[in-house]
Amino acid sequence: MNGWVEAMRFSTFFYTFKQGVKNIWRNKVFSLASIATMSACIFLFGLFYAIVVNFQTIVREVESGVAVTVFFEDGTSKEAMEQIGAQIDKRTEVSRKVFVSAEEAWEEFGKVYFSGAENMMEGFEEDNPLAESAHYEIYMNDVASQSTLVTYLQSLEGVREVRSSDIAANTLTDFNRLIGYVSAGIILILLCVAVFLISNTVTTGITVRREEIAIMKLIGATDYFVRSPFIVEGILIGLIGSAIPLVLLYFMYRRLIVYVGDRFIWLSNMLRFLPVNQVFSTLVPVALLLGVGIGFLGSRLTIRKHLKV
């Protein structure tokens, strides 16, 4: 039976768990500080996450309205156009494409410019002034890859012109990225602080228990057994420190949706919040995992440094 198997025996696991809880309890001030920092960390993470996913939904809605338009060279046959269409369909960045024939283009043009005077359009059916305006409207999955797509489309045979609105695409992408970077940066700093504090807590715990650890080693405790209460301590701090802000965020987010819906009805067109469950079904497991991971990492690093077994 090796040390790990030994440590996994139920009574031993229970004992280890109890010792981990005891560590936290004995070391209340440090533990509370760690839990508080952890909570702040996860709270901000959750906040940014909620903002980013909501914003991303808005961006995606806007994106789905941004189209690339492909015009054909004079005299391109229907078959050739269909072939180009097939090649467009193969591109992964394309979400859908719409073919607009010259006739449809003319009709659309008429609706806009001759509204109320449709009779003026008569007589053009056989001699469409927009005869060369058949085109594809291409909608994309991700505006960021627009320029790649445009380059590709321009290289296709039979394509006369590719129109796109670079500014809209680029601004949205850049803004999205900025939010991502800023939140990642802040969260990273906070995570470092959390790891540092957990590490301090565990160090104090090890110092307080130095004598006990020495006795354990003399009696024949394995490295796993000596270390695991401190790992449990770190994981528990991480777990508590992520559960508290999650509960808080959950109620805050719910209140916010109701509040904005009530007071700012005029905003509700622009600001459509994602439903609580959709946001939290991802946020809860990710935040808990993050908390547990940081707790584990914080104590693991400390043990490695201060608990030479």
Added chain:
Amino acid sequence: MIVIDNVSKAYKAGIPALNGISLHINTGEFVFIVGDSGSGKSTLIKLLLKELEPTEGDIIINGRSLNGIRHKQIPRFRRNIGVVFQDFRLLKDRNVYENIAFAQRVIATPSKKIKRRVPMMLSMVGLAAKYKSYPKQLSGGEQQRVAIARALVNEPKILLADEPTGNLDAHNAWDIMKLLDEINQKGTTVLVVTHNLEIVKAMKKRVITMRKGVIVSDERMGGSNEI
């Protein structure tokens, strides 16, 4: 059986704490180690526990070379050896029962066995009535009994005691030594480091005397000389 084969230990460059010690201790023996303070007795105990590595030589316990034991195997090796110290080294935040059970929990003993063994040990050291007491509520002699119970709860073949009576009055010292003798009668090999020459003389056991890191005499009191 313990074989100490030409062992030296130097903490720093300079005078070694142990200087070429060789010794045989048979299974079931009771051995006293005496000598001035600083003569290397505790160093020898630490080497036997593989808390320290010898600078030279090797120790073989029950056929196993300590130099050949890897770090990961040390816990398992130590489970064959019980230790007690002058300062008892009990856990102050746990009662007598938990202090003894601790030694079993540490090596993942099933709870059933713990519940059976701890009361056995308590009655062996005569503390069955005080199982709920905390160390600070006990006399020095009682604390050392708890430490002995803890050292023996996992049934080691060897018991090492580094000045177990150093903090006790004469009466308690005698009681502890008698207890160690009883333990030895039941088959455990016992090695006792002590300053208490009065008891050593009275008990008529094998006595090893050390001075400045070497063995200066090894004799069986009341019997024939070994060397």
